[in-house]
Amino acid sequence: MTRLREALDGIAAEAPLVDLADVAVAGNRRRRRGTAVLAAVVTVAVVGVASTAVALPWQRADRTATPQRVDGVPDLPDGAVGPIAYAFRTPCETQSNPVRIDCGTVEWRVVTRSGRTYRMPQALVSTAKDNDVPVAISRDGRMLVYYNRQAQAHVVRDLVGGTQVTSPVTVKEERIGMGSMLALSDDGRYVIFDPREGTKDPGLLIDVRTGKSRPVDGKYEVVSIKGGVAVLVRYVKTDLWRMPVTGGGRPVRFDGKFIMFSEIAPDGRTVAAIEWPDHTKRRLTVLDAKSGRILRKVSIRGLPAGGDKAMVNTALWTSGSEVAVVYQSRDDVRTYAVNVKTGQAHQMARYPVDRSRRGLVLPGVASR
Amino acid sequence: MDRHDDFREFVLARQQALVRTAYLLTGDAHLAEDLLQSVLIKVAGKWPKLSRGGNPEAYTRKALVNQYISWKRRLRPEVPSTELPERGASHDDAALHRIVLRQALARLAPRQRAVIVLRFWEDLTEAQTAEALGCSPGTVKSQAHHALARLRAFAPELACLLNDSEMEEVAR
Numbered sequence: 001m002t003r004l005r006e007a008l009d010g011i012a013a014e015a016p017l018v019d020l021a022d023v024a025v026a027g028n029r030r031r032r033r034g035t036a037v038l039a040a041v042v043t044v045a046v047v048g049v050a051s052t053a054v055a056l057p058w059q060r061a062d063r064t065a066t067p068q069r070v071d072g073v074p075d076l077p078d079g080a081v082g083p084i085a086y087a088f089r090t091p092c093e094t095q096s097n098p099v100r101i102d103c104g105t106v107e108w109r110v111v112t113r114s115g116r117t118y119r120m121p122q123a124l125v126s127t128a129k130d131n132d133v134p135v136a137i138s139r140d141g142r143m144l145v146y147y148n149r150q151a152q153a154h155v156v157r158d159l160v161g162g163t164q165v166t167s168p169v170t171v172k173e174e175r176i177g178m179g180s181m182l183a184l185s186d187d188g189r190y191v192i193f194d195p196r197e198g199t200k201d202p203g204l205l206i207d208v209r210t211g212k213s214r215p216v217d218g219k220y221e222v223v224s225i226k227g228g229v230a231v232l233v234r235y236v237k238t239d240l241w242r243m244p245v246t247g248g249g250r251p252v253r254f255d256g257k258f259i260m261f262s263e264i265a266p267d268g269r270t271v272a273a274i275e276w277p278d279h280t281k282r283r284l285t286v287l288d289a290k291s292g293r294i295l296r297k298v299s300i301r302g303l304p305a306g307g308d309k310a311m312v313n314t315a316l317w318t319s320g321s322e323v324a325v326v327y328q329s330r331d332d333v334r335t336y337a338v339n340v341k342t343g344q345a346h347q348m349a350r351y352p353v354d355r356s357r358r359g360l361v362l363p364g365v366a367s368r
Numbered sequence: 369m370d371r372h373d374d375f376r377e378f379v380l381a382r383q384q385a386l387v388r389t390a391y392l393l394t395g396d397a398h399l400a401e402d403l404l405q406s407v408l409i410k411v412a413g414k415w416p417k418l419s420r421g422g423n424p425e426a427y428t429r430k431a432l433v434n435q436y437i438s439w440k441r442r443l444r445p446e447v448p449s450t451e452l453p454e455r456g457a458s459h460d461d462a463a464l465h466r467i468v469l470r471q472a473l474a475r476l477a478p479r480q481r482a483v484i485v486l487r488f489w490e491d492l493t494e495a496q497t498a499e500a501l502g503c504s505p506g507t508v509k510s511q512a513h514h515a516l517a518r519l520r521a522f523a524p525e526l527a528c529l530l531n532d533s534e535m536e537e538v539a540r
Contacts, residue, residue: 002488002529003465003528003529004469004488004529004530005488005489005491006462007462007465007466007469007526007529008392008469008484008485008488008489009489010462010463010465010466011391011392011466011469011470012388012389012391012392012489013388014391014397015384015387015388015390015391015392015397015400016387016391016397016400016401017384018383018384018387018401018404019383020379020383020401020404020405020408021375021376021379021380021383022376023405023408024375024379024405024408024409024411024412025372025375025376025412027405027406027408027409027412028372028409028410028412028413130406130409130410178435178438179438179439277475280475
């Protein structure tokens with residue numbers, strides 16, 4: 001045995017003890033139920049039953065596949081509830097001895113800026129094939145987009161005006177692959193849906209007002225849509241493409257590899273990103289999105305120390321000189337505003353999500 | 369007899385080995401469990417076909433690696449679970465090597481990490497590793513070479529682990 005294998009063996013020995021047989025069988029049965037319901041409803045639709053009659057079984061089926069939790073959180077009502085601060089996917093419920101994990105109750109929830117939490121049973125949380133289905137929030141928290149199984153389309157809610165628009169562009173549930181992404185423009189008019197990030201499968205830019213759509217090069221991933229321009233990034237060489245929602249624009253190539261891109265700064269040409277693979281160094285790189293030049297590298301000061309914490313993304317610009325970074329620990333997720341000239345950071349918000357961190361959605365940030 | 373009895377038997381027999389692979393790939397106990405669970409749910413659905421003539425373990429391993437690579441594409445960096453301790457009497461060399469290796473593995477690209485785990489821990493052949501990763505044996509060889517070079521660059525203190533002649537042969 002090589003010494004490397006011995007060391008790997010030592011790490012592997014720290015793996016958790018698991019008891020997954022019953023959990024996997026239960027999960028498979030849940031999937032099969034979801035698929036069977038889908039097939040049944042499609043059949044009903046094909047034989048020409050009126051759409052209103054089709055709607056009822058769907059609603060019942062959704063509730064069966066995703067039972068309600070009994071923690072008294074109300075459903076998101078129709079109408080205005082005020083802007084939202086974030087959305088999150090509830091974690092699977094776990095029980096020890098015997099180990100059981102129930103993911104049948106996982107659902108999307110939103111939390112308003114005033115602190116109220118609502119369930120969103122109308123937002124599909126996972127497909128019949130168990131692929132996560134994202135939601136996205138506009139930069140100001142006013143608009144929310146989610147995928148609705150009944151409509152087979154995305155729905156944009158104005159949570160301040162109290163209105164709702166269902167996208168005229170049908171997206172079959174089977175199109176939503178593993179690691180699909182969603183982004184929403186500030187006015188809620190444009191949605192970018194990427195069926196599977198990291199593949200060449202093209203995305204879709206949807207104008208929910210007109211019903212027009214255009215493909216988005218699958219080699220690119222969406223970062224944000226702001227001011228009529230979608231920011232798309234290709235990670236291999238690191239190209240950034242500021243693509244107008246009407247099409248056009250050209251990618252610019254950066255010298256180096258970068259991840260975790262911010263939206264475009266208020267100056268219309270600067271972005272912040274983290275250099276790969278130095279993402280553990282707490283250093284921000286400020287880039288010129290027009291020329292591709294590196295403007296500066298800034299070491300971030302003022303983030304809490306600790307080996308269990310890491311920067312996991314950048315987010316919105318809070319002013320012309322400060323960009324938010326998302327910082328994750330085992331217990332919560334926090335956002336910090338970082339001055340891109342001095343590197344000084346100060347905490348903006350704390351999100352009490354731990355294991356459900358993969359499901360935290362912040363305003364203005366493309367979500368998965 | 370429940371149609372899932374054979375599947376349960378397979379999981380009971382292999383789940384600890386598989387979760388160790390998942391743990392080496394993800395570096396996180398919770399993620400490893402989540403990863404294996406989601407893969408086993410899919411395997412349960414394909415069990416009738418797999419049990420009739422397929423190779424359930426190879427299929428599960430391949431699904432595990434592919435799911436892991438797909439998750440890593442989301443670019444959420446791993447949160448290291450352990451800080452590198454000061455060298456002292458309480459840590460022997462093997463423990464230090466594990467900690468440094470864990471941190472260096474976290475910096476590898478997902479495919480490179482998968483190659484390290486499959487080739488040097490699972491002891492799969494080039495062809496088996498290529499099958500699991502869905503690439504050519506030549507790609508496995510080059511990925512292994514690059515992965516070892518990167519581990520050496522990230523963690524020079526692991527030279528005694530990484531300069532083994534047997535390993536060089538594998539990566540050549």
